[in-house]
Amino acid sequence: MPDLIPIYDPSKLLDSELFWRDHQALLQNRGYMLRPRYHPQWVPSWIGKRKKLIKCEDYRPVMNARKVLDAVRTCDKMKVIIKRVKANTEEIPIGCYFSSDLLRKNPRNHCVQILDVIPLPDNDDEALIVMPFLRRFYLPPFEYKSEYIEAVNQLLEGLVFMHEHNVSHMDACLLNIMMDASQLIPRSFHFASQFTHDGVTGGVFEFKDRRDVAPVPYYFIDFGLSSRFASFEKRGVFTGRVGQDRTVPEFSETVPWDPFKVDIYQLGGVFAEIESEYVGLDFLHPLVVSMRQTDPTERPDASGVLEHFLKLISTLSPDDLNTEVWRHEDVYMGERNKRRREPRPKRRPLKSLLNKLIGHFGET
Numbered sequence: 001m002p003d004l005i006p007i008y009d010p011s012k013l014l015d016s017e018l019f020w021r022d023h024q025a026l027l028q029n030r031g032y033m034l035r036p037r038y039h040p041q042w043v044p045s046w047i048g049k050r051k052k053l054i055k056c057e058d059y060r061p062v063m064n065a066r067k068v069l070d071a072v073r074t075c076d077k078m079k080v081i082i083k084r085v086k087a088n089t090e091e092i093p094i095g096c097y098f099s100s101d102l103l104r105k106n107p108r109n110h111c112v113q114i115l116d117v118i119p120l121p122d123n124d125d126e127a128l129i130v131m132p133f134l135r136r137f138y139l140p141p142f143e144y145k146s147e148y149i150e151a152v153n154q155l156l157e158g159l160v161f162m163h164e165h166n167v168s169h170m171d172a173c174l175l176n177i178m179m180d181a182s183q184l185i186p187r188s189f190h191f192a193s194q195f196t197h198d199g200v201t202g203g204v205f206e207f208k209d210r211r212d213v214a215p216v217p218y219y220f221i222d223f224g225l226s227s228r229f230a231s232f233e234k235r236g237v238f239t240g241r242v243g244q245d246r247t248v249p250e251f252s253e254t255v256p257w258d259p260f261k262v263d264i265y266q267l268g269g270v271f272a273e274i275e276s277e278y279v280g281l282d283f284l285h286p287l288v289v290s291m292r293q294t295d296p297t298e299r300p301d302a303s304g305v306l307e308h309f310l311k312l313i314s315t316l317s318p319d320d321l322n323t324e325v326w327r328h329e330d331v332y333m334g335e336r337n338k339r340r341r342e343p344r345p346k347r348r349p350l351k352s353l354l355n356k357l358i359g360h361f362g363e364t
Contacts, residue, residue, distance in 0.1 A: 010059050011044045013037070016066035019084070023120070023128075030118055032071040032082065032130065037061075057199040060192040070133060070191035073115075079133035079188065080115065085224060087127050092117060094167055094223040095129060103165075110158025112178065112219045134178035135189065137218055138274060140207050141330070146321040147210040148281055149313055151179075152271065154218040156306040159267060162220070163302045166229040168259035169220060171243035172267040176222045183213035227259060235260070245269045249294045261296035264305060268292045280325035287312060 013021060020038045027034060036042055037058040045056045053059045062069060068083045085091045097103070098111035116130035142148045155177065162169060169176075182188070185207045190199035197205070210216050225242050229235045237256035241248075245266045250257040268291025275281045275288060287309050293299045300308060 010053055010061075011047065014061050014063075014065065016064070017061060017069075020065060020069050026121070027071065027082065027118070027128075028074075030116070031074050032080065033074050034069065034071050038069070055200055057190070060190070060199050062192045071130075073130075081131045081133055081191075082118075083129050083131065084126050085129055087125055089224045090226050090228060091222070091224040092127060092129060094226050094228055097165075097228070098162075098167075106161065108157045108161040110154050110217075110219050111162065111223075112221045131221070132180065133182075133188075133191075134219060134221070135181040135185075135194065136175075137177045137179040138174075139194075140184070140205075141327050142274075142278070142281075142325055143209060144211055144321070145280065145283070145316070145323045145325055147214075147216075148274070148278075148325065149316075149321070150210070150215050151218050152284065152309060153313075154215070155220075155267065155270075156302070156309055158218070158220055159263060160302040160306050163260055163263070166232060166235060167223075168227050168229075168235075169223065169263050169266075170225040170227065170238075170259050171222060172220060172263045172270070173244035174270050174273060175244060176220060177270060178219050178221050180217040180219070181207075184208055184210060184216055250296050258296060260301065261299050264291050264299045264302065265293075265296070277327050277329075278325050279328060279331060280323060283316070284309070284312060 017038065020034060021040055021042075024034050024038050024040060035058065036045075042058070045051070045058050046053055066084075068081055071080050071082050072078070073080050092114070095112070095114040096117065098109060099114040103109050104113065112131050112134065114129050114131060118128040118130065120126055120128065137151060142151070159169075159172065185197075187197040187206055189205075190196050193199045195205045196202060227236070227238075236259075238259055239253055239256055241251045243262075243266055247269070248257075248262050248265050250262070268288050271284060272288045272292060275285060287305065290300060290308060291305060
């Protein structure tokens with residue numbers, strides 16, 4: 001007789017959540033408060049009350065809590081993310097390197113900031129890093145060409161910056177790109193239910209247009225697979241397969257490959273995926289093709305990709321930049337299914353974007 005699937009009991013933590021309960025006191029002493037669900041003395045708020053489970057914030061588990069969880073920094077009430085990382089990888093050294101005061105001031109630095117590193121007293125193999133409270137960069141969806149162009153520009157700037165410092169990300173893929181949505185979603189969002197503001201109240205999820213709060217900051221996260229080299233001359237090569245995108249043509253168990261060219265291919269895959277999901281973003285298709293060349297020697301380096309991108313967008317007029325874009329699923333399902341309010345009047349494109357074009361090409 002096959003094993004029965006265990007019934008989920010909402011009054012108990014998932015196995016993946018137990019770590020956080022067991023380290024709640026450590027984090028509180030360090031200045032970070034977890035939500036009530038993760039306190040050792042937690043009593044579900046619906047016990048003994050006539051309340052629906054879905055109306056209780058502490059009912060919602062975090063399915064991927066084994067590695068990451070949200071918290072509040074007690075000194076200033078800032079929402080943060082805390083992540084468990086391996087101590088024997090480059091995640092902490094590279095993250096702290098790009099978070100140094102000097103590099104943090106560079107506007108081309110789009111690596112997530114490490115706010116704190118917390119040793120685990122019971123585990124020398126792992127540590128905790130604290131980062132700002134960020135959100136997947138593609139939701140809510142892009143609504144105008146200028147919004148997507150701003151995102152691509154920042155990500156390419158960030159890749160150039162990393163490579164200038166002889167760091168290859170080696171997993172510059174969809175799930176490792178985030179945004180600071182604090183201005184985009186002023187009421188914030190719940191970590192376990194990201195299209196609600198409080199984890200309880202459904203209905204309309206309020207957010208602004210990206211262009212109204214531009215520029216929205218975009219960041220690379222997760223340097224667990226990354227490598228930093230002492231100099232350009234001492235850059236190394238690797239074998240094997242790494243990262244979320246395993247379609248990289250040169251991946252091999254025996255033939256070494258260049259990790260910096262892999263970064264180009266994998267980030268190109270991100271742009272290809274976004275392009276495929278939208279009507280109106282194919283104007284950057286030549287860029288994607290160049291980044292996804294099968295022969296890595298045919299791919300431009302990061303600076304070349306950025307230069308190609310700037311040339312492509314230099315041909316766009318202000319009206320082009322103001323053009324609406326639509327996800328295919330929204331076109332199929334109809335306007336009423338889009339998470340937006342009402343059509344906006346046309347307005348000037350992103351000032352920051354125009355300034356970039358003026359600086360590089362003299363005029364828009």
